[in-house]
Amino acid sequence: MLIGEVARRSGVSARMLRHYDSLGLVRPTGRTVGGYREYSPEDIRRIFQVEGLRSLGLSLSQIGRALEDVAFTPSALVTNLIRKTEERLNRELELLERLRTVDAAEPSGWHDVLRIIELLHGLGSQSAARRQQTVLAPAEDVSVPAELLAEAVLTETDPNVAGALRWALARAGSDGVAGVASGMGSHDVEVRRRAVLALAELPGDEATAVLTEALADADATVRRHAALALGARxxxxxxxxxxxxxxxxxxxxxxxxxxxxxxxxxxxxxxxxxxxxxxxxxxxxxxxxxxxxxxxxxxxxxxxxxxxxxxxxxxxxxxxxxxxxxxxxxxxxxxxxxxxxx
Structure with missing residues (x-):
């Protein structure tokens, strides 16, 4: 079978097939009288093997090793691929959340976008002092979006920064309730404790409803703070x-x-x-x-x-x-x- 027909039937471009040939990954076993590449059924089977391994994220050099080395064991390579894929997905999810945060702030121009990004970097700082400063004194006239505050308050471990975040959320009114309420469904008790403390300072029926549900929480600390907040109301x-x-x-x-x-x-x-x-x-x-x-x-x-x-x-x-x-x-x-x- 000539290269054009192989490309048509396999879905692998002729250019990629030539690249595989130059790397020694899939070399056609024959040539026509005119010198054209001619692929045998075994060659075509190897093409599909290469494409299958590529779909798992293996590089061409890794594929060559896998197909040529009879002693090759895939477990370590697959484990490494899983780890790298998880890391890539985490980076993509972080990017997605960052884009959603920017979109939720409804920026009027690139200047606003850059300011929001600056806020994101500040809240993500390793320095508790910088995180607190970002909350209490946001860059120029750009306020911290309630969605971003809600996300930050659920993960913040420093008590001073957490207090500043709750204060800023309370100033935002009920806009951050939904974001904070999501923390009440966490399996991590520390997240639920941070959530209930933040909800206690948020106004409105929505926050009250979530606090009422928290009275049945499995954790005594969560129940206690929910009760104090509801009783004060x-x-x-x-x-x-x-x-x-x-x-x-x-x-x-x-x-x-x-x-x-x-x-x-x-x-x-x-x-x-x-x-x-x-x-x-x-x-x-x-x-x-x-x-x-x-x-x-x-x-x-x-x-x-x-x-x-x-x-x-x-x-x-x-x-x-x-x-x-x-x-x-x-x-x-x-x-x-x-x-x-x-």
Whole structure:
């Protein structure tokens, strides 16, 4: 079969077939009287073998070795190809995200594009100080897009930079909610913790809905921050988790203050006090927990927890009794409409 027909049937150009011949990769076994290349069925089979290996990303030199060396084992080469392909895909994905970020910012000209790229480099810096500066003082008049802030807040490990990112996101309003909310589906608990902290500072029903779902998260820290945020928004569905926060700590003082605010609703006051009392009974042998619960009772509005605290002032646990006695004394001096102050 002559080269033109081989090219037509195989889909490999005549120019590439000549290149294969010059490299010794696929040499036709015969020549016509006129000197034209003539390919045998075996030659054509080798062409398809070469093309098959090329489709895996092998170079022509690697293909030559693979086809000629009978001792050649493909496992190491294939493993190396997998690694290089993954690296290339990661670079392509990074480029794709960068392009999406630029597009989302709706640049009006190349000047804006270059400024956004500068922001991307700043947020990707190895220096925490530079990352923080990029957030707090963006280049010229170009603000950091909310989508970029959301992506950065989910990966930032430095607490100061993370705080700056949350502040900048809050200034952007609800634009960054969807980006941050995506972090709540991560298998990495640290990502979910960063996400819930950011959502806690974002306004709107969308953020509230995601925080409500976070009350069922497998991680206690995520649940705690979600409850604190929801309780601060006046949502009583956070009460059970807030009670749990008082029991477990940390953030027990903040949780107690929020419970005191929620208890100003007379429909919830008795439920909250009852829940705190139930926990006192459930943790009869844990002095530290019962002390936190006792202090939380003092956060209830007016003097509605005074009777319970008087009973605790005679508690068998001396530490609890001392705290309760001091709180009773303070409550007895408090006007009925004065909110709890420890």
């Amino acid at each position: 006046g949502l009583t569905r956070a009460v059970p988790a807030l009670i749990g926060t008082v029991v477990e700590g940390p953030n027990d003082v903040e949780a107690a203050e929020i419970l005191g605010t929620l208890a100003r609703d007379t429909q919830w006051a008795d439920r909250i006090i009852g829940a705190l009392v139930d926990e006192l009974t459930a943790h009869a042998g844990d002095s530290a927990v019962r002390m936190r619960l006792t202090q939380a009772l003092a956060e209830m509005p007016g003097t509605i927890a005074l009777t319970t605290l008087r009973q605790l002032a005679r508690d068998d646990d001396r530490a609890v009794a001392i705290i309760a006695s001091a709180l009773v004394e303070r409550l007895e001096e408090r006007p009925d409409d004065e909110p709890g102050q420890p």
